């Protein structure tokens with residue numbers, strides 16, 4: 001039988017990699033972390049302006065935590081551990097800021113579409129956004 005009939009399994013290794021739970025976690029971390037570039041690129045191309053969607057930060061957080069676990073419990077490599085030890089801090093902070101921004105968006109009294117917190121007019125129908133158009137939690141905070 002030709003050797004390529006067994007590809008990608010060679011000598012008990014799949015794609016030349018001896019798999020374990022931590023290898024799966026590490027490669028999954030790589031895949032999740034790498035996928036965030038496509039999410040950001042797609043969002044930017046769609047709007048024709050630089051956009052960083054919340055999903056980018058979720059993928060950054062999940063991927064970096066998987067890679068940190070891989071580095072801590074499998075590789076035991078100080079350089080690798082340090083590379084991912086603190087990256088979760090800006091990822092979580094950006095998710096918190098994104099959450100606050102989403103909650104501060106202004107609903108249009110005419111069509112109900114949410115506009116940016118600083119908007120004076122509805123981005124959909126052009127109606128003037130009044131203070132009463134602020135989300136209820138935003139009104140109670142500012143009064």
Ligand SMILES: [Zn+2]
Nearest residue numbers: 108111122125
């Ligand atoms: Zn509107």
